[in-house]
Structures are given as structure tokens and as C-alpha cells.
Amino acid sequence: MHVASSYIPTKQEAQATWGSNFSTLITATPALYGLSAADASIIATATSAFTTALNTALDPSTKTSVTVAAKDTARANWLTVVRPYAQQIAGSPGVTPDDKIALGLNPRTSTPTPIPAPSTSPLLTFIAATPGQHTLRAADQNTPDTRGKPAGVTQLQLYRFIGTTTPTGPGDADFYGVFTKQPMAVNFVSGDNGKNCWYWARWQTRTGLVGPWSTTIMQVVIAP
Numbered sequence: 439m440h441v442a443s444s445y446i447p448t449k450q451e452a453q454a455t456w457g458s459n460f461s462t463l464i465t466a467t468p469a470l471y472g473l474s475a476a477d478a479s480i481i482a483t484a485t486s487a488f489t490t491a492l493n494t495a496l497d498p499s500t501k502t503s504v505t506v507a508a509k510d511t512a513r514a515n516w517l518t519v520v521r522p523y524a525q526q527i528a529g530s531p532g533v534t535p536d537d538k539i540a541l542g543l544n545p546r547t548s549t550p551t552p553i554p555a556p557s558t559s560p561l562l563t564f565i566a567a568t569p570g571q572h573t574l575r576a577a578d579q580n581t582p583d584t585r586g587k588p589a590g591v592t593q594l595q596l597y598r599f600i601g602t603t604t605p606t607g608p609g610d611a612d613f614y615g616v617f618t619k620q621p622m623a624v625n626f627v628s629g630d631n632g633k634n635c636w637y638w639a640r641w642q643t644r645t646g647l648v649g650p651w652s653t654t655i656m657q658v659v660i661a662p
Contacts, residue, residue, distance in 0.1 A: 445524060445543055450513065451496075454489045456542050457516060460524075461485040463541055470537060471527050481523060488516035553590035556641035556649025560594055564655065565621050570662030572624045576617075576639060576652075585620055588649075591641040593618045595648065599636045600626075600659065608638040608651050616642065631661035 447453050461482045464471055468478040488509075494500045495509035527533055528543045538544070558579045565573040574596075578588050587594075597611035605611065614624060626635075636656045641649040 445528075446517070446520075450492055450509075453513070453516075454492050457485045457520060458489065460520060460541050464523075470533070471541070472530050472532055473523070473527075477523065480519060484512075484516045484519040488512040553643050553645065553647070555647035556588050556591055556643065558588055558641070559650045559652045560639045560641060562637055562639055562652050562655045564657055567657050567660055569660045570626050572626075572635065572657055572659070574622045574624065574637065574655075575620050576622070578641075588641060590643050591649075592644045593642050594622075595640050595642050596622065596624070597638045598624065600630050600633050602633055605636055607654075611636065611638055626659050626662060628662055630659045633659050635659050 447456050461478075464473060465478045465482050468475055491505070491509040491512035495505045524541075524543055527541065528538060560576040561579055561582050563575050563577075565575050567573075575585070576594055577583070577585060580588070593616045595616055596614045597608055598614045599605040599611040624635075624637075634656050635658075636654050637652075638654055639652045
């Protein structure tokens with residue numbers, strides 16, 4: 439599990455405060471965080487070295503290029519030490535969210551919430567019927583005045599049936615393609631001239647889950 443850099447403050451003084459709290463709590467009860475006394479000692483040593491070097495570099499009476507360089511080295515070492523421990527604790531299911539928060543970590547679940555199948559259907563509309571092409575647009579049934587997709591949906595599946603007899607439903611249709619952007623262009627061949635084209639569509643998530651079918655729409659095909 440990755441621990442975002444925002445867990446640790448960006449300002450060095452704030453980092454020292456964060457580190458002192460992190461080290462103090464772990465030193466008091468390392469087992470609470472799945473660590474050992476040896477781990478706590480490693481964290482405490484690095485934290486103390488950084489804090490001491492920082493105070494020396496900030497004090498006008500002791501601030502020199504040498505003490506500033508020493509502070510930078512101690513800080514880099516401290517970050518190298520605490521980040522892996524922070525990652526380990528943040529990802530541990532054995533540490534409660536409250537205990538993670540007390541350390542200055544943001545609790546995260548190790549298992550993402552799965553995106554369910556869409557529960558709504560698209561509303562298809564014709565934009566234009568030109569020689570050799572139909573242009574369509576889709577909106578969700580719950581938000582017919584906008585072009586946005588439902589939450590979790592990445593694309594639209596479009597099916598069509600070309601003929602002179604009315605199909606019974608989307609089961610008679612052929613898959614035409616998937617669309618992520620609008621408007622949607624549907625192309626025809628010369629043999630389709632004068633026939634009717636019925637359309638159905640449904641939403642699809644990134645993992646392939648699909649929602650209910652749209653209602654059908656129909657338009658005559660104009661010769662290319």
C-alpha cells in the first residue's frame with residue numbers, strides 16, 4: 439500500500455512535530471502498531487537526530503552552512519526510516535483507524551469498493567440523417583438534459599438492426615460498437631439505402647458490467 443506524501447507535512451518544523459508524535463506513540467506501545475521495541479528504537483534514533491539537527495540549523499547562533507547540510511542529511515535519513523514504517527502501519531488491518539489517525543496517518547481500506555452494474559439506461563436521440571450516415575447522441579435517463587454518463591460508466595454499447603421488417607427487440611440487433619465520446623456517427627453501405635435502422639444502447643463499466651437496454655429509435659437510411 440502506498441502512503442501519500444501528504445501524510446507527512448511539507449514544512450520541516452511541522453515534519454519534526456509530526457515525527458516526534460509518531461515516534462513517541464510507537465515507543466510507548468510498539469506492539470499496538472505491529473512493531474517491535476527494536477523498530478521503535480530505530481524510529482526514535484532517526485527522529486531525535488533530525489530534530490536535534492533541525493534545532494541547531496534554525497538557531498541563529500549555530501546556523502552555518504555545515505549545520506544546515508547536517509540537518510538536510512538527518513532529515514533525508516529520517517524520511518527514509520519513517521516512510522516504510524508509515525506504509526506498513528497504514529496498510530495493516532490489525533491497526534485500528536483511530537490508532538492510525540493518532541499517528542498522523544490517513545486510514546485506507548485495502549479492498550476497493552467494487553463499481554456496480556449501471557441501473558439506468560441511455561436515452562438515444564437522432565442528430566442528423568445524412569447520405570450514408572446517421573448521427574446520434576445519448577444522455578442518461580436520470581439526467582436527460584446533460585451529456586454526462588452515470589457514475590462508474592466508461593462507455594456506451596450501441597446495437598442496430600437494418601431491415602424492412604420490425605425487429606422484436608435488441609436480441610435481433612447486431613453489435614455496432616462502443617463509444618466514449620459524442621456525437622456518435624454510424625455508417626452504412628449502398629445496399630442499406632431505403633431500409634430502416636433500429637437502435638438500442640446500454641451503459642458499460644470499465645469492468646464490462648452493463649445496464650438495462652434503452653428504448654428503441656428508428657430512422658430511414660439515405661443512400662451514400
